[in-house]
Amino acid sequence: MGIDALVFDFDGLLVDTETASLRVWQHLWRGHGLELDVSTFFAPHGGDVIAQRYAGLAAAVGPSFDQEASHASRLAYRDEVHATLELAAGIAGWLDEARDLGLRLAVASSSHRDWVVGHLARVGYLDRFELLACGDEVGTVKPDPAVYLLALDRLGVRAERALAFEDTVHGVVAARAAGLRCVAIPHPHADPAAFTAAERVLTSAAEVSLASLLGLD
Incomplete structure (x- = not known):
């Protein structure tokens, strides 16, 4: 060549980290008794989509959604998953x-x-x-x-x-x-x-x- x-x-x-990210967000959604739509999870670009993902979860959960608590939970589980990669x-x-x-x-x-x-x-x-x-x-x-x-x-x-x-x-x-x-x-x-x-x-x-x-x- x-x-x-x-x-x-x-x-x-x-x-x-792609599969790890999916696993982490699925964990977060399941904590609310919901299932994440995998078909729309991966963005067609390399940019940051965290805000959009939280917005999607907030819309699915409703008025009771606490983003600060969800963010802390996501980071804790993400660190646990990443330690195995x-x-x-x-x-x-x-x-x-x-x-x-x-x-x-x-x-x-x-x-x-x-x-x-x-x-x-x-x-x-x-x-x-x-x-x-x-x-x-x-x-x-x-x-x-x-x-x-x-x-x-x-x-x-x-x-x-x-x-x-x-x-x-x-x-x-x-x-x-x-x-x-x-x-x-x-x-x-x-x-x-x-x-x-x-x-x-x-x-x-x-x-x-x-x-x-x-x-x-």
Whole structure:
């Protein structure tokens, strides 16, 4: 492929915080005797949707809804769930291969830097990435390509010499708009058939070695 750098999305790709988020919000809704509509849960963009999610829960609960208490409950349960999260299947192996192959590694995420840093530090892989480009450093989030363009600028690498990895359709759109080829590993609640713009769609990083994916074996 002629690749010098790999640029990874974070949420749902390196660590499955997407499923964790769904689990946390389902827990919150069930605490009110309600079921969350999973079909509308995941936003078609990388922006912050917390306010909208609370608004939806408030409308479902009615006048008795206490957002302050619900927020405290959500954060407590979220911390409990997040403490169990590790790198997604196969990712650790890919990072080891990338190191051995001399490939540069970066993260391009719509999430804030402290979120990405906190999780990667907790699982012990923060130092594997040369740099991070995050949502609080750009004016627009995915599907806008800004965060990928920032990552490429910081790497000093041309788009055609980098390969992106994404778990959402809007992430693939962002990577392609920045000029990168992109491999998709859809998170468990995404439709793999929707990833038509991806170079390749995998079920997980454990499906194939990185060297094979890059055509190096």
